[in-house]
Amino acid sequence: SYVLTQPPSVSVAPGQTARITCGGNNIGSKSVHWYQQKPGQAPVLVVYDDSDRPSGIPERFSGSNSGNTATLTISRVEAGDEADYYCQVWDSSSDHHVVFGGGTKLTVL
């Protein structure tokens, strides 16, 4: 089955740019979606279809996807961005089903 690989943790200083990667075999051929989850809360969609933002999500959140890596980029990081981030795709290669990455803990130093 399809596997998505994320780094367990990423650290960044306030005001800097955070990049969270999501690796998968030829992931560039799939649409990737990203979720933010703060402690004790449900996940929130922050990027869908590689690079689109739902209404209400700041422009500081952006996404890209090519080759074997998709990337969530958070510009001008704020303390409130500290959270777990998950990538997600739809795997239509065999049994049609959803795959999540293992998640990345973003720490704002």
Place this chain on the structure above:
Amino acid sequence: QVQLQESGPGLVKPSETLSLTCTVSGGSISSYYWSWIRQPAGKGLEWIGRIYTSGSTNYNPSLKSRVTMSVDTSKNQFSLKLSSVTAADTAVYYCARDDFGVATNWFDPWGQGTLVTVSS
């Protein structure tokens, strides 16, 4: 604005069936897929499966033999049954609207989640 709310027992005995319902408010349940996703404490997200308002389903292959989903459009609700539960099924269970495009889907919005503990 669509909102989702999970409901059901917070404690289930081993070998029994976990049953949860998600109530959708602020919009119609029709013409969407609706998914269940779970998260054990301190771990990542695991998709359980989804149901369309016609009753069509897709399940996670690893849980398929134990999962049944249903939908009640008259009540704007959909439900999850997971049979033969063990301690490994202890998790926060979320329901979510499953928006979809061509060969893809994403989840927005999500319910607040409900903790289900499997213990005797």
